[in-house]
Amino acid sequence: MIGFMITNLITDDNEFLVNGKLGQWVFSKSPNYDDMVSPILTKGACGNTFSAELATLSHKSTDAEFSTCCDEIIDICLLLSFIQARCITPSGSSRFSDISFIQLGDDFIPARSIVGFPEIEVKTGFTNLFLDWKSSIHPTLNNKKLRLFLSHYLSGLTCFTLEDIFLSLGVQMDLIKQEEIKIKGQNMTYQDGMKSASARYGIIPLSPAYTKMRNDIVHEGVLSGKNFKNKSKEDCSKVIIDTLNWIDQYILAALNISQKITYSERWKTRNMLHGLPSISVR
Secondary structure, three states: OEEEEEEOOOOOOOEEEEEOOOOEEEEEEOOOHHHHHHHHHHHOOOOEEEEEEEOOOOOOOOHHHHHHHHHHHHHHHHHHHHHHOOOOEEEEEOOOOOOOOOOOOOOOOOOOOOOOOOOOEEOOOHHHHOOOHHHHHHHHHHHOOHHHHHHHHHHHOOOOOHHHHHHHHHHHHHHHHHHHHHHHOOOOOHHHHHHHHHHHHOOOOOOHHHHHHHHHHHHOOOOOOOOOOOOOHHHHHHHHHHHHHHHHHHHHHHOOOHHHEEOOOOOOHHHHHOOOOOOOOO
16 A cells, blocks of 8 residues: 655545546545644645555556556646645655655655635535546546646745736646647637637636736736736736636636536635735736
């Protein structure tokens, strides 16, 4: 059996299951879970709130099976990070793991503090959310290069300013554009890629304000410049919020898990207006 400690996963589920390529992952709450929740949510602490164990892996397993196992737990945690807007990641071996890590390698995302962003509400628990992990969610995640996308998403949440997070969103939108180019076999602008993905998944397209503000941050280093003129911090925050909510819908639709989410737009203007400073607008 191989087991990992999982940082900063917070849920009412005491246990949930994920059917993986090599067998069933069992996620279980740590004994001191309750003591860690408040410091994680309010003080930016990192704590091992869960363990994740896979009984089918052992010292007799092949290198390929070990790599498959590690890749899968990283991807499961990336999706959990997206859902909870926190850095949920393996941090070491669980207590009863037959295979122990002296230190996790560079393949794993290091634990870090992300505080104050809203979660997506899962309807009936994580076992149901991950029910199609092996058959459709994980293959789609791989085929659409969503590991890279979700990594950028998570990195964006470690931002210091509105400019930081909007530049990160620009990278994510470029990845979406590249996916649409691959599907359609033709060059596209950012706007074309966004509109194509919107049509594919039934999402309301972003307004032209996104493109104007993107051009200003890329070419002038400000959120409000020659294209998105004379805008306030609140105006710019709204564009960022609209983009984050659009990306939420894109990921949920691409992975076909929208029906398992109690979806209302989780990102509100107040999350950015009063939560992050700006170095270019007031």
